[in-house]
Amino acid sequence: MDGMRVKSCLSLAALAQGREITTIEGLAQGEELHPLQAAFIERDAFQCGYCTPGQIMSGVACISEGHAGSPQEIREWMSGNLCRCGAYDHIVAAIQDAASASGSVRGG
């Protein structure tokens, strides 16, 4: 919401009136996937897919906030997104790929 990651389940729609909202459906540019969506496919970063929209939305924010500098940092800043299938290693790898592609990795 307004460019920040928030939890939809803890937000009242009526209080979001007039604010800009991006969901997973709005990430792709037409037929072209968002780089992190593509990285999730490339890295096989999901199993059942239940958590995937949340992981990707949170991952996009994690990268743009500059919190994707190392696997450890990604784990801490993605800790609010649980994956019952335990696809964590692949999720971290996908975020790392997308972060280095976008050049936002801090400290190399």
Add this chain to the structure above:
Amino acid sequence: MHPFILERPRDMPAALALRAQAGRNDAPAEYIAGGTDMMQLLQEDVRRPDRLVSLAGLLDNSIEIGPHGLRLGAAATMAEVAAHQGVVEQFSLISQALLNSASPQVRNQATMGGNLLQRTRCPYFRDIGYEACNKRAPGSGCAAMDGENRWHAVLGTSDACIAVHPSDLAVALVALDAAIEIRGADGQRTTPLADLHRLPGGTPHLETVLEPGEVITAITVPANAAGLRSHYLKVRDRASFEFAVVSAAVAIETDGSRIRQARVALGGVAAKPWRLPSVERALTGTSLDPSELRAAAVLAADGARGRGHNDFKIELMQRAIVRAVETAGGRA
């Protein structure tokens, strides 16, 4: 979920008037700020207000550091405060406590005022499937007393309730002598944050000293708390995104290898952040030697009482103090 009317009052007096008529906590009208605690409790039917009064846009969200210290507007988010450069540099204990709280998503939504007033995570309080909960239904008993009470309090408890207050932020703030500014229909007042939460006694449903309708407008931290060496140690069941089993907030000033002054507060052990003046006095003048620290930390257990599953907290909190002081002092 109980149906409710969402009120978006135009200004603060209108909000105060809407809420003030309703009574103390768990009243027919309640404020909502970031909503991260309120929404969960609405969804679980634990709270059933007829009206939600939104504080959005009515409260200050500024973060200021000046000669009098730090001032946090009640609407500032956990994320904003945690990342504020002045907070990170001068009041690092606050930033540490916040970055160890919840998740980035929650921190983007949750406010300072709401954080201090979040409700206990006692699983019996949050599940209406259990009838006995004196906090939710006064006089109904306490399911935790003989139930799963691993997470529950060991200090300041009563036979009516052993719930803990879950805020990490509040523990750091109490260690730094923070105060809160309160606004009600009759005007403004200020109170030490340490006095905000009540111990359960025979009335665990009365959680704070706020009068019906009063809002927290700001948190202040005195300038003499700036620049101390500090550490917020949070012991929890997984590495991140979890509430504290026990936490220790420590800020010290050292003079060579000796402690000149110490502030110590514990979280996860009581219905309020638990400041420890006796431990602080015992630490004053000691070295950072673990055996000396241990001798001071033992005083934290004064009056502590476990209820079975949570007995381990009495030892754990002492160790947490030792470790946090060592870390703050640069030894661990």
